[in-house]
Amino acid sequence: MNDDLSWMLDSALEIPGALHAVLISADGLLMARTKDFDKDDADRVAAAMSGVQSLSRSLAFFCEDSSQLWRQTLVEFDGGWVFLISAGDGAYLGVSAEADVDMQDITFRMQQLVGQLGKVLVAPPRENLGAHS
Numbered sequence: 001m002n003d004d005l006s007w008m009l010d011s012a013l014e015i016p017g018a019l020h021a022v023l024i025s026a027d028g029l030l031m032a033r034t035k036d037f038d039k040d041d042a043d044r045v046a047a048a049m050s051g052v053q054s055l056s057r058s059l060a061f062f063c064e065d066s067s068q069l070w071r072q073t074l075v076e077f078d079g080g081w082v083f084l085i086s087a088g089d090g091a092y093l094g095v096s097a098e099a100d101v102d103m104q105d106i107t108f109r110m111q112q113l114v115g116q117l118g119k120v121l122v123a124p125p126r127e128n129l130g131a132h133s
Contacts, residue, residue, distance in 0.1 A: 005032035008116055012093075015109050017101030019080070023117065024049055026090040049084055049094045056084075072107075083107065087114045 009021040009032055022042050023032040028050030033042040056073040075082040080098045083106060087093040093114055097106055 005117065006035055008032075008113060009034045009093075012095050012106075012109055012113055015097075015101065015106050017098040018106055018109075019096040019098065020045075021093065021095045021113075022046055022049070023087060024092050024094065026050065026053075026092070031091065045094065049082075049092060053084055053092055081106075083110060085110055085114065088118045091117070093117070 005023055009023060012018055012021040013034055020037040020042075021034045022030060022037070022045055024046040025031055028047040030039075030043050030046040033039065052073055052075070053070065057070045060068045060070065070086070072083065072085040074084075078099070080096060081101060081103070082094065082096050084092055084094045085107075093110055095106060095110055
């Protein structure tokens, strides 16, 4: 887990009703989690969210155009919500929230966070150090 990113994820929890946040890779690996979210639970959520985003992407044709880009998935439960959005190439941000969360506030905060994460997640290109003999 990247502790440098965890403090950024914790900022998503500033929205009243937000519970937990995870940053995952496209292949379902946990990249970061909010500090008060158990690692085993976060690993399980990361794997499940990878599947959710994959299933969501496969439904683009249902909107009459299979070339449409997936933007987010929202899952509602009796007691709350799960939000999942793209956080750049091969990364996804997931946030859970209570049922009465202000959905506009949480999605706006997630978009802000993705902007911040994007700057951190982009790795500089490798320098060509030359071939070794």
